[in-house]
Amino acid sequence: MAVLVEVVTLVSAPPDVVFDLELDVDVHSASLSGSGETATTSTGRRTLGLGDEVTLTSRHGGLSWRLTSRVTAYDRPVRFVDEQVRGPFRAMHHEHLFAALPGGRTRMTDRFTVTAPAGVLGDLVARVVLAPYVRRLLRQRAAHIRRVAEGR
Template sequence: MATLIEIVSVIGAAPNVVFDLELDVDVHAASLQGSQETATTSTGQRHLTLGDEVTFRARHLGLRWCMTSRITAYERPYRFVDEQTRGPFRALRHEHHFQALAGGATKMTDRLSISAPMGPLGVAVTRLLIAPYLRQLLKRRAAHIKNVAEARIRRA
């Protein structure tokens, strides 16, 4: 059974700016500095596109984690999807949606669906510990993207 997490943010920048920041692995790593996150791409490029894979290594909940995801859908600047190809979950799918709002702003929606390994025990751990933790990570990441995007707009 999958657990769904959804975070909605409003960012004072155009969808193409927010979309590009979300696919920049250096911005991603900077948004999660406390977890010592690193990102290695399959292409060596720092900006992901359709078919690219990225391997994240970080410390979360006191444990070292390693997960590889692939960009499986890419519709710039409206939507992209990354899905786990190797990692700790039975399945992980992260949809990123970007909707233009009045005044040049963007509504950014993160929709993360995770399925736990280890049967009922995994489901319980996911619901009680992992999902709340991931919700906070997504909120922190969205706040970082908002800060970077809006700072770029102010400087322009």
């Protein structure tokens, strides 16, 4: 069973700025520096585009994690999607939405859907442990994006 985590953040910067920051793997790594996260892209470029893959390596809950995702949809500066290609989940779909607001602001929405392995037990762990943890990480990442975008 898929679990959806949604986080909405208001940013005092235009959508194109926020969109580009979300696709910058160095900004991504910096936003989760406490987990020792590193990012390696399939192209060697530090900004992702349609079809690009990124492999994230980090430590969470005392365990090492490795996840490779691909950008499967790209409509700058409105929306992009990345989905797990290889990693710990049965499936992972992360939709990023950017809506222009008055005053040059942006409503940034993260919709993160994950399906855990291990059947019913995995579903329970996804709802009780994984969803709250992912929500915290998404909020932490969004706060970092907001600081960087608003500091420009």
